[in-house]
Every structure is written in C-alpha cells, then in structure tokens.
Amino acid sequence: xxxxxxxxxxxxxxxxxxxxxxxxxxxxxxxxxxxxxxxxxxxxxxxxxxxxxxxxxxxxxxxxxxxxxxxxxxxxxxxxxxxxxxxxxxxxxxxxxxxxxxxxxxxxxxxxxxxxxxxxxxxxxxxxxxxxxxxxxxxxxxxxxxxxxxxxxxxxxxxxxxxxxxxxxxxxxxxxxxxxxxxxxxxxxxxxxxxxxxxxxxxxxxxxxxxxxxxxxxxxxxxxxxxxxxxxxxxxxxxxxxxxxxxxxxxxxxxxxxxxxxxxxxxxxxxxxxxxxxxxxxxxxxxxxxxxxxxxxxxxxxxxxxxxxxxxxxxxxxxxxx
Numbered sequence: 001x002x003x004x005x006x007x008x009x010x011x012x013x014x015x016x017x018x019x020x021x022x023x024x025x026x027x028x029x030x031x032x033x034x035x036x037x038x039x040x041x042x043x044x045x046x047x048x049x050x051x052x053x054x055x056x057x058x059x060x061x062x063x064x065x066x067x068x069x070x071x072x073x074x075x076x077x078x079x080x081x082x083x084x085x086x087x088x089x090x091x092x093x094x095x096x097x098x099x100x101x102x103x104x105x106x107x108x109x110x111x112x113x114x115x116x117x118x119x120x121x122x123x124x125x126x127x128x129x130x131x132x133x134x135x136x137x138x139x140x141x142x143x144x145x146x147x148x149x150x151x152x153x154x155x156x157x158x159x160x161x162x163x164x165x166x167x168x169x170x171x172x173x174x175x176x177x178x179x180x181x182x183x184x185x186x187x188x189x190x191x192x193x194x195x196x197x198x199x200x201x202x203x204x205x206x207x208x209x210x211x212x213x214x215x216x217x218x219x220x221x222x223x224x225x226x227x228x229x230x231x232x233x234x235x236x237x238x239x240x241x242x243x244x245x246x247x248x249x250x251x252x253x254x255x256x257x258x259x260x261x262x263x264x265x266x267x268x269x270x271x272x273x274x275x276x277x278x279x280x281x282x283x284x285x286x287x288x289x290x291x292x293x294x295x296x297x298x299x300x301x302x303x304x305x306x307x308x309x310x311x312x313x314x315x316x317x318x319x320x321x322x
Contacts, residue, residue, distance in 0.1 A: 044270075051081070052274035055095070059282020064289070067159075067302055068250070069279045070096030070222030075152045075309035078145070079316060083271060085141050085148075089220030090261035091271045093254045096222025098276045099283065100250035112244030116182045117199070117237060122249050124206055125213030125223065126256035132217030133260035142317050148219050149314025155225050156306050159299070170236035173198040186241060199235040208234065217257035222250055 055073065062069045074092040078085050107113040136144055173183065183198040199205075208230050216223040227246035231237045237245065261267050315321035 047081070047083075048270050048274045051077070051271060052278040055275045055278030056282040056285075059279040059284075060286040060289070061282075061302060061305070062279070063283050063286030064302075068096050068222045068224035069099060069283070070220065070254075071152075071155065071225045072302070072305065072309075073275065073279070074220050075148065075306065075313050077275075078148065079309050079312040083268075085145055086137060086261070086264075086266040087268050087271055089136065089144075089218075090258070090267040091275050092220035093216075093222065093258040093261060094267065094272050095275050095279050096224070096250055097254040097258055098280065100222075100247050100254065102280075104248045104251045107244040107247055110244075111186050112240055113248040114182075114184050114186075114237075114241055114245055115248075116180060116184070117231070117241070118245045118248050118252075120180060120182075121206065121209045122252040125209045125216070125249065125253045128210050128213035129217035129253045129257035130260055132214035132219075133257040134217075135214075136218035136220075137260065137264055137266065142319070144218070144317070145313055146317030149310050149312070149317055151215060151219055151221075152306055152310030152313060156303055156310060158225070158229065159303055159306075166239050167195065167197075168232065168236040168238065170198050170200050172200065174200045174202050176202040184241070186238070188240070195238055197236075197238050197241060199237055201234055201236070205230055205235040213253055216253055217260070220257070220261070222254055224250060 054077070055069075058069060058072045058076065062072055070092045073095050074088055077083065077091070078088040081088070104113065108115070177183070177199045180202075182202070183196075185194050185196050187193075188195050208226075212223050212226040212230065215221065215226075224246050227249055228239075228242050231242035231245060232239050258267075312321060
C-alpha cells in the first residue's frame with residue numbers, strides 16, 4: 001500500500017514539474033526577479049532542502065493532529081520562508097491534492113466515500129475554487145496575506161469550538177437530498193454493523209461549499225478543515241463518511257484551482273517537489289506513531305502552530321511584522 005502511495009506521489013511531482021516548466025513563464029520570471037532583487041546571499045539549493053525537512057515535520061504533525069497538510073503548509077511556509085505568496089499557495093494546493101489523490105480511490109473502493117454526496121458539492125466547490133484562485137492571483141499580495149491570516153485565525157476558532165459526531169441523528173432527509181438520492185449504507189468494521197445514513201440541510205451545505213471552494217482556491221489551503229465539519233455537523237453524514245468523502249472532494253476541488261496557478265506560472269518545481277515528498281514521507285511516519293500519541297495533546301499543538309502562523313500572516317499583511 002505504501003509503495004503504491006509513493007508511486008502516485010512521485011508521478012504527481014514529476015507531472016507538476018513538467019507542466020510548470022512550460023506554463024506561465026513570464027509570470028514566473030517577473031516574480032523571480034523580485035525575489036533575487038532582495039539580495040539574498042543564501043545558495044538556492046538550501047531552500048528546497050530546508051523546505052523538505054519542514055514539510056516532513058508538517059506531514060507528521062498533520063496526521064497526528066487530524067488536519068490536512070495544506071492548512072499548515074500555506075501559513076507556515078508563507079509566513080517564514082522567502083517565497084512569494086502566489087508560489088506558496090500554488091504549492092499548498094498541490095500538497096493537499098497529492099494526499100487526496102492517493103487516498104481517494106481506496107476510500108471509494110471500500111465504500112466509505114459516497115459519490116452521490118460528493119459530486120453535487122464538488123461541482124459547486126470546484127467552480128468557485130476557480131473563481132477564488134483567479135481573485136487571489138489578481139489581488140495585491142498584502143491584501144491576500146491579511147485575509148489569509150484572518151482566515152487561519154478563524155480556522156483555529158472552528159477547531160476549538162467544533163465537536164465531531166460519530167453518527168449524527170438525522171430524523172428526516174430534506175427534499176433536495178431525497179431528490180438527489182443522497183443516502184447510503186456503509187459497513188462499520190469496528191462494530192461489524194451496517195450503518196444506514198441520510199442527510200439534511202442540503203441547501204445550507206451547498207451555500208457553505210460555495211464559500212469553502214472560494215477560500216480553497218484563493219488561499220491554497222485545500223478544504224479538509226471545512227469539509228468534514230460541514231458534512232458531519234451541518235448535513236448529518238456519519239463521521240467516517242464525512243472524512244472519506246472530504247478526501248474525494250479535495251481531489252476535484254483542488255485540481256480545479258491548481259490548474260489556474262499552473263497556467264499562470266505560479267507553481268515552482270523547486271518548491272512543489274520537495275514539499276510533496278516531504279509531506280508524503282512525514283505522513284507515513286505519522287501514521288506509524290499515531291497509536292502511541294494522545295490525539296488531544298497533538299490537536300492543541302496544531303492549534304498553537306496555526307494560531308502563531310495566522311497571527312504572523314495577519315501582521316505581515318498589515319505591515320506590522322515583516
């Protein structure tokens with residue numbers, strides 16, 4: 001299984017490198033000139049190496065904390081590395097996408113991810129992810145940096161307040177979900193039971209996914225941090241179905257937004273390749289040590305990291321902490 005995961009990630013990394021070399025050259029050159037003009041004396045090869053080490057650690061923490069790699073990657077790399085924010089957001093989408101593509105097929109095969117639940121939401125979210133990516137690339141960097149910081153702090157608040165429900169009590173499916181036949185049965189291996197589930201508040205969920213998709217494209221965060229609470233707490237899908245369907249949703253939503261960044265030359269192989277490989281290897285290590293850690297403790301470590309990175313991004317965007 002790990003060998004297949006490795007092959008998928010390496011193929012993604014090579015494909016990104018190939019396409020990025022032949023797209024958006026003018027944009028990349030303009031941004032690269034700006035970076036060189038800052039007069040850094042650090043050899044170029046140091047940054048990919050440091051990026052690999054940092055993303056390896058982020059991969060471990062992301063698994064232990066139960067969050068996607070993208071939501072940690074963008075604020076931390078954007079706040080503390082000398083890369084232009086457009087490149088960081090492009091790489092962040094591909095980092096989130098690589099994990100989703102690796103996990104999605106297996107989750108579908110096991111019947112955990114549900115296509116009837118995912119496809120209407122993916123259509124909405126991916127459409128607005130494209131809009132968000134275009135808006136994010138058009139806005140001045142300081143505005144995006146400030147909005148990113150505020151968004152990360154909002155995510156911290158959601159993580160602190162949100163409670164997960166293993167099997168939400170949905171008394172009656174709404175008319176829209178009934179018309180779309182969004183319901184199902186999945187086998188819970190831990191108890192040996194077949195769980196019948198349905199959803200409600202579907203219109204509310206669709207409206208929320210418009211916002212989630214837009215933010216995913218604009219900030220390059222992926223959307224796993226929002227997908228699961230919306231599917232589980234708002235729409236009433238079981239927790240495992242929500243997590244699995246969220247992974248499948250990411251593979252569609254992030255792909256749509258990522259192509260906007262690739263087409264505009266905002267994807268650097270020097271950043272993307274070490275980031276994807278680092279996150280991948282860190283995730284493998286994180287899975288192995290997951291059983292030996294206390295999830296609550298790691299969750300608060302993630303919250304502190306996001307709080308610090310979000311404050312840094314906000315203050316950097318406001319020109320207070322450069």
